[in-house]
Amino acid sequence: MDRVPILKIGDVLLVSIQIDLQDQTVLALQEDLADRIVKTGARGVIIDITAVDIVDSFIGRMFATIASMSRLMDAETVVVGMRPAVAITLVELGLSLGGVRTALDLEKGMRVLGAPLPAVRPGTS
Amino acid sequence: MTAQDVELPIVSNEDVVRVRQLVRAVAAEAGMSLVDQTKIVTAASELARNTFVHGGGGSARVESVVNARGRAGVRLVVTDNGPGIPDIDKALTEGWTSGSGLGLGLPGARRLADEFELDTKAGEGTTVTVTKWIR
Amino acid sequence: MxxxxxxxxxxxxxxxxxxxxxxxxxxxxxxxxxxxxxxxxxxxxxxxxxxxxxxxxxxxxxxxxxxxxxxxxxxxxxxxxxxxxxxxxxxxxxxxxxxxxxxxxxxxxxxxxxxxxxxxxxxxxxxxxxxxxxxxxxxxxxxxQMEQLLELSTPVVKLWDGILGVPLVGTLDSARTQVVMETLLERLVETGAQFAVIDITGVPAVDTEVAQHLLKTVMAARLMGTDCVISGVRPQIAQTIVALGIEFGDIATKASLADALAYALECSGIQVTGRTEA
Missing domain, CATH: 1.10.490 (Globin-like)
Incomplete structure (x- = not known):
């Protein structure tokens, strides 16, 4: 089974998913991330899914789980780079990923974590 | 290799990924739009996982089809010899789950496909057929 | 014979x-x-x-x-x-x-x-x-004609840096809304825009199906890390939406395109004033 590498940039952990995810890989990633957040004291987690061509309910649930888990350890999670087709399918599937922050790309995701401007997102201002 | 009418076993987590890849290949070859490809592949992923997790394994058949009006599409038939689904209405209800999942598997697959057929018998197994037509 | x-x-x-x-x-x-x-x-x-x-x-x-x-x-x-x-x-x-x-x-x-x-x-x-x-x-x-109409009627325009606009004109059906939705989301990725204003001033009527499609578009845009405002909600359409019991939740809706643009600018932290920025 492949494992998804976790990179550390400053106090942000970056997970860039480049493989076709199977359920075991997803579960392993959740565990690895929890370990790394604790070990590094990271303030944020970015999951880059630019290369992911499907997100089903299992993978979607992973995002939500990682988000709530990392929040408990005082780290914010941002999912970046979701493709339009994936987003449309997730909505159709009935998954809204409540509680998971999202950004268009890696750079914008870093900005979300780096300087949380209260006025950037509506509903929070 | 032509990706038409192929049958795959579903006995491991890797097989779920293989089913996804096969459905993607058949849908792409049939000329389906990217969004619709993604929908049917996602439906396939949900169904294949159900088969592996709840049905104790089974198989998936993927075929490109043409309906009576000449419309082309992709059909996926997932079969297991598991315990069957005791309450179909419940299984198709959003958020209801027999295990630890979100309960989106069957209802989700049904919404993502254009046609959905569920055939189940207690103690004998379950067959789910989904079809997506090309717009 | x-x-x-x-x-x-x-x-x-x-x-x-x-x-x-x-x-x-x-x-x-x-x-x-x-x-x-x-x-x-x-x-x-x-x-x-x-x-x-x-x-x-x-x-x-x-x-x-x-x-x-x-x-x-x-x-x-x-x-x-x-x-x-x-x-x-x-x-x-x-x-x-x-x-x-x-x-x-x-x-x-x-x-x-x-x-x-x-x-x-x-x-x-x-x-x-x-x-x-x-x-x-x-x-x-x-x-x-339908195909031409689909192509013609779904322009996505740039309103401001980082703000896209989708002026919808005519009857929205399932097929057309899907095209609009896909075009808009793709353009968001291409341009890196954070905001989209969906203007429905030119849409004669909103039924449950159309409203659902609009909601789905906004939800998909959010999943991608962007946000949508729906503008051009005429009193008549507002009445229909309420009568149908459709929940727009926390999705921002504005009466006019101008209001929506002002809102999007504000949310993007852009101030438009008479004087030049020093």
Missing amino acids: SDGAGKAHLPELLRSGREAVLDRWLEVVLEGVRGRITERELKAELTELYALIERAVAGGDEEAGRELRAALAEISRSRARQGFSPSETAVSVFAVKQALLEQVSATADMQAYAEFIEFSSWVDDLGLVTFETYASAREQVIAD
């Missing part, structure tokens, strides 16, 4: 009465198409058809039958595209019966009458060919 006992009378009648039948045929058809096609054009068409009918009726000429059907199909297609009604198109064929029957009556020839019955059902078949071609040509026209 025409290989009954003895020599057939109808082919002869068609030949000898050519001028009279053709003139009468032309007269009947012209009455129906009134001015939308010139008499000269029509005459050329009917003369060609008549020659083919003569050859087909005389028998032993398979080629003539095929050519006749092809010629009829061509005429039906062009009538369909020119906007003639189905009956106006079919009359072009059926009128030949009336014209010929008048000739047959004049001769009071019983055998010609008998042959005419066969001829009549043969012409009916030709009429069906005409109608089928007409119908499929019309369907093609409709399909083409």
